[in-house]
Amino acid sequence: MTTQHQITDAELQAFAAEAAAQPRCAECTPLWRPGWESMSAAAGTDHLALLGALGSEASWEQLEEFHPAGTNLWSPDAPIAPGWHPYTRSTLWRCARCSGAFLRYTEYGGYYLEERIRPLWADLIVRR
Template sequence: MASTPLPLLNLESLRPLAAVRPAGACQACAPLVCPGWESLPGDFDRARLQRVGTLQRPDDEEPTLVEHHPDGTHAWSVDAPIAPAFFPYNRCEAWRCTACARPFLRYTEYGGYYQDERIRELDARLLVDARP
């Protein structure tokens, strides 16, 4: 039995997902609520998140590694823009908390000897329309 492909998300389809901003953090997702990229805690119960879509374009075999930081931010800045066409967003999947629907972006960073699952809360105020 084939699984249903994830919906392909873009800036416009991210906006309504990002608009969900529960007040405070619920018990299920409290360890994940962070404005910038963080490592997904190893002991976090991943079943508390539901995958809702992907920003990874199936027709893009080599997504860019270029980042978008026009105002001097960097990858770890809490106010770094969320630009879906740029790295790491172009390699992300969108998830939401199964309890409160708080949205998150996730990707896996690969290094020489490690893999690190990264997660960032999806903040509508940081979404930008930019093209490489």
């Protein structure tokens, strides 16, 4: 894991609020889906800029997920829970045109790597 700016709780909330207040641009509209999507199935992401990481090297090995309401990783209403997997391995990306904010992480399976993306929904952010 390379060292990146560590996104604070306040920054995460601010980016989520700004993203919610703006209409989507044409490039972000196809990415604005309710849950995690495979990047191979997603539209282009070249217009997004990396802002930083939600996790740190210390949290990288945290693989436990947070689903208090019985959701799962793929649930559209699954909480965005910094401090829990996959957010410990996620980075925050933002569109300069519409302020759309997205989380990205790479799933490391036994025989594959899969890049995933999810919009940053303000009302789904939870803390421990």
